[in-house]
Each structure stands twice: as structure tokens, then as C-alpha cells.
Amino acid sequence: MRVKVVSALLYVVILTALFVPLAFPATDASAGSSATGMSIISIRVPPRIRVEINSLHKLVMLTPNLPSGRTTYSHFGSGVDGALNVHNNRNDLLPYTIRSFDMNKADRTVKIWQIDGDAFEETAAQLVASRKIISSQFRGTLTFLVEPI
Amino acid sequence: MGKYLNYFDTKCGAEYVLSRILILVLLCLPLGIQSANAQLVRISGMDDFAFGSWSGSGNLTSSSTVCIYRSSGGGNYSVTASGSGAGSSFTVASGGSTIAYQVRWKQVGNSFSTLTASSPSSFAGASSSLTCGGSDNAEMEVQFSAANLGAASAGSYSGTLTFIIAPN
Numbered sequence: 052m053r054v055k056v057v058s059a060l061l062y063v064v065i066l067t068a069l070f071v072p073l074a075f076p077a078t079d080a081s082a083g084s085s086a087t088g089m090s091i092i093s094i095r096v097p098p099r100i101r102v103e104i105n106s107l108h109k110l111v112m113l114t115p116n117l118p119s120g121r122t123t124y125s126h127f128g129s130g131v132d133g134a135l136n137v138h139n140n141r142n143d144l145l146p147y148t149i150r151s152f153d154m155n156k157a158d159r160t161v162k163i164w165q166i167d168g169d170a171f172e173e174t175a176a177q178l179v180a181s182r183k184i185i186s187s188q189f190r191g192t193l194t195f196l197v198e199p200i
Numbered sequence: 201m202g203k204y205l206n207y208f209d210t211k212c213g214a215e216y217v218l219s220r221i222l223i224l225v226l227l228c229l230p231l232g233i234q235s236a237n238a239q240l241v242r243i244s245g246m247d248d249f250a251f252g253s254w255s256g257s258g259n260l261t262s263s264s265t266v267c268i269y270r271s272s273g274g275g276n277y278s279v280t281a282s283g284s285g286a287g288s289s290f291t292v293a294s295g296g297s298t299i300a301y302q303v304r305w306k307q308v309g310n311s312f313s314t315l316t317a318s319s320p321s322s323f324a325g326a327s328s329s330l331t332c333g334g335s336d337n338a339e340m341e342v343q344f345s346a347a348n349l350g351a352a353s354a355g356s357y358s359g360t361l362t363f364i365i366a367p368n
Binding site: 084085086087088089090091092093094095096097125126127132133194196 | 239240241242243244246247248249250251252253254255256257258260264266292294299301340342344349350352353354355356357358359360361362363364365366367
């Protein structure tokens with residue numbers, strides 16, 4: 052009888068020794084298992100006012116959606132990386148700068164003055180004369196980002 | 201006592217025990233084969249992509265390196281990415297407005313490949329080390345184009361990007 056018990060115990064020991072090491076990896080992952088990862092993506096697009104530039108000397112933009120309260124603002128042009136320039140249909144570029152602008156929430160207007168119109172025209176004339184650009188209509192956009200503080 | 205010894209000699213001798221072990225080994229062999237083929241994969245080191253506020257110009261790009269582990273069978277694996285947009289598209293949303301983005305993936309040291317939503321792409325270089333030896337072996341990139349951002353309505357957008365890694 053004792054031998055039967057010993058024999059049975061031997062079975063249990065051998066079974067445990069053989070199955071236990073195999074059972075855990077088989078449970079954790081079978082062939083073709085996959086892993087999943089997850090990321091949250093967040094981004095904020097602030098309110099902005101878009102101005103079509105048709106005169107570089109003076110622009111007055113009426114806007115109905117200026118945020119109330121204190122705001123911060125920044126601006127960028129339609130050139131590469133927000134560069135301030137206008138372009139014609141050959142993609143010739145004319146740079147410009149802004150002398151000043153005023154955002155008036157009382158009458159909900161944005162007034163923009165292009166800096167030094169004479170310098171701009173002189174630059175344009177020189178570029179045309181040197182045939183680096185052709186005289187034509189130049190267009191661009193100027194965008195103001197307005198964010199509540 | 202002699203009876204017991206006799207029983208042991210005839211039923212539990214060395215030959216008897218060895219034959220039982222042989223049977224058990226044969227019974228367990230199929231399990232052993234399955235275990236040898238079992239492949240664990242793991243992706244670790246993922247981060248969220250917080251782009252903050254768009255400055256108003258230029259593309260917005262952010263990347264993150266991760267560790268891809270594969271327990272056996274080489275370093276090849278597939279990546280299937282899905283976004284939280286309609287049809288698992290890569291878009292973030294703010295109310296009813298959405299902005300599309302692009303997802304790219306690469307093995308560190310190689311160039312990026314653009315992923316298509318819900319479509320597996322194959323890559324190599326998975327590590328057999330769970331921690332990739334302390335050096336991540338893959339990189340993911342999320343990019344918003346200036347054109348898409350410029351056309352978007354103002355708002356705070358968010359979405360979920362899910363990656364499924366499988367042995368290849």
C-alpha cells in the first residue's frame with residue numbers, strides 16, 4: 052500500500068514538473084499573439100482672423116468674432132513658415148512687413164498698416180527691373196491668432 | 201515486509217518508473233512543441249502626443265520612440281494603427297469638427313513609412329530583450345499639416361491612436 056502511495060506521489064511530482072513550466076508561457080501567449088499600445092493626441096487650434104491682402108498700404112478688416120475679455124494675439128503671413136510675403140501666379144515672392152495694427156473690440160475692427168509702402172514699392176520695382184519677378188498682381192493672406200488670456 | 205519488497209521489485213522497479221516517465225514525456229511532447237512556437241510581443245514606452253496650441257503657421261510634428269519586443273522567431277513584426285475617427289481614420293475631433301493627421305513608423309536608424317489606417321505594415325528590428333537593452337528600437341510620428349490646421353475651426357481637439365503589434 053505504501054508503495055502505491057509512493058508511486059502515486061511520484062506521478063504527481065513528475066506531472067507537476069513537466070506541466071507547470073509549460074503551462075505558464077502557453078497561457079500568457081500563444082502563437083500569433085499581439086500587443087496593443089494606445090496614445091492620446093490633443094491639439095488646440097486658436098481663434099483666428101484671416102485677412103485677404105489687396106492693398107499693402109492700409110487694410111481695414113471688420114470682424115464679428117473677436118473674443119471678449121483680455122486677449123493675446125500673433126500674426127503670420129501666407130509664406131513658408133508664416134513669412135510675410137505675397138506671391139504672383141509664377142510664385143514670385145514680394146516680402147512685406149507690418150508697421151502697426153490695431154484690434155479694436157469696441158467697434159470690432161482690426162486695422163492694419165503695412166510698413167513703409169515706399170520701401171515695398173521700391174523693392175518691387177528693383178525686382179522687376181532685375182527681372183527676378185514680373186510685374187503682375189500679387190496676393191497673400193495675413194492671419195491673426197487671437198487667444199483669450 | 202517481504203511481500204512489499206516483492207511488489208516494489210516487480211511493479212515499481214527502475215524499468216517500471218522509466219517506462220512511466222517515457223509515457224509522460226510522450227504525452228507532454230505536444231505541449232512542449234506548442235510552447236516552443238509560442239511568441240510573445242510587447243510594445244512599451246508609449247507616450248501621449250500633446251501638441252499644445254498651434255502657432256498659426258507650419259506643420260506640427262511630434263514623435264515618440266518605443267520598444268518592440270518579440271520573444272522568439274526573429275525581429276519581424278507588423279504594425280496596425282487605427283485612429284478614433286470614422287472608420288478608424290486618423291482624425292482628432294472637437295465637437296463635430298475634425299482634423300486629419302498622418303501617422304508614420306520606422307525602425308530606429310531607418311526612414312519613416314506612412315501607415316494606412318487599419319492596414320498592417322511590416323517592420324523589422326524587434327528586440328529579444330523585454331527592455332530593448334535600454335534603447336528603444338522603433339519610432340512613431342504624428343503630423344498635422346498646416347493646410348489641415350489652417351482649414352480647421354478653432355477649438356480643442358483630441359483623439360486616440362491605437363497600435364496593434366503582431367509577430368510577422
